[in-house]
Amino acid sequence: METGKVVVEKIGGKSTVIRCFSKYPLKIIIPNKVGSSQTDAVWIYTITYGGGIVSGDSISCYISVGESCTAVLTTQSSTKVYKSVGSKCSEQILEATVGRDALLVIIPDPVTCFSTAKYSQMQIFKVFHESSLLIVDWITSGRHERGEKWDFSLYKSTNRIFLEGNEPLFLDTILLEEGSQGSISERLQDYQVIAMIVLWGPKLKLIQNQIQEDVKKMMSEQFRIPSINSGHFAKAHSDHCLSKPNFIASCSVFGPKGIGVVVRIASMTTESVYKFLQHQLASMEPVLGVSPYF
């Protein structure tokens, strides 16, 4: 049983919400005045009662973006996942279809799991070659000020994109779980944020090119370290006044003829990821009405 549904179609030349439904624990708000009246984009805010996801909550939402429409799905603030009670797992499921020449932009604030939380999310997208899709999916280590760094029990995020019905284009699941071989925090070292940006479709081509160029330039500077030839660890360590980069990003292409792009980020601060997203997505302002993550 769905907890939310939004259908966007072109009515009178404008992207219009023709169906909107939500029920506890999900609330959907569709403000009218985001951006100027010239921009043709529907902004959809998903809100949780109480500002977070409570243990055992199950939220499922379906979004349909009709041909040539533009829709933005976002949050008011970071999604907090509260501690698990009785080992229950909370879950969010999103299913979206994006029509031809349409654009769906998913730009939430990050997920923050509190100590002992258990959270699983699944996002499934059905697109066409001519559809455009931007997905930002990210998580922070928790309430760092309280010393909660990767202190949750389980975080699982699945993103699947299917082309023209059934062809698997992008199948990714990240699982962070306390295991027998070291803690989550050991696997992530000093990095407090893990983020992923997926870009697909003709309307995102320019951003794809720019992001790939920017990341390559940024990272090449970080890695301009000669490989250790001596094999003497003490010597190498003292020679290295350079330390781990605060921000690591890499781009990969995916899909037929490599027309999709996925960016993976590991960062020591949340602010630097916000800045990166602001900068890279700024060019979407004319299309969306407002610059994402401003």
Added chain:
Amino acid sequence: MWNLLRLHNYEIHIAQGLHLQMMDEERNDSDDKSLSSDSCRLWSQWQLLDSVLPTGGFAHSCGLESAMQACLVFGPEDLRKYVVHVLENTGSLLLPFVHAANMSPDLQTWQKIDRLLDATLTNEVSRKASIAQGSALMRVAAAVFSEIPSIKMMRDTSLGSSMVSLHHAPIFGLICGLLGFDGETSQRAYMFITMRDVISAATRLNLVGPLGAAVLQHHVGPIAEDLSKKWMNRDVEEACQTCPLLDTVQGCHGYLFSRLFCS
């Protein structure tokens, strides 16, 4: 009369004894035959896991070179942790594909699993590495294990086809199955060759000497066993990555100014 009975029983006893002896000999013969074919298979299995088999595994560092240049791996303790993380990620992401191909070593299933893995390896660096190693393994196996014609047949059908990328994990599972490895051993073997390759890369990157590498490999063995048991026999639907930092860093391999390895 009694003596005749005793003689009669003695004869029966002899006849029974001879019969049992004949059965024993037959059993030993078929035991010998199966033992001998088992032993022959062992030689092929060892050859598959030997790093001397020219499958190009030495060209890949599993992201280690990139991690080193990002100062994430410095000394022996970092290296040990890195190897364990690679094994965990290999288990969670790739074992299901080894398993699936191993269970159904037919053309259609293999091609379907290969396509799924292509969509799952979203990291371009590891995707290309998988294709390079898979193609090499397929080519070598078709030539070396010529007594198994299906390998060559599957390879010939797939060459030049855009439907198949020749990814490493499914091909490895497939060949293990055809060489007589059972499912669990095939998956364990995949973890083994991954561990072998990353530790070998570590020696060439001068992170550890050859003896230290051998000691490390032996110490990680029990951990590799635990991880194999944890992640084996799962469905491809469940494939996931458990070390996103490793994935991000490996994806940077193309930005390295100077590099020894392809990935």
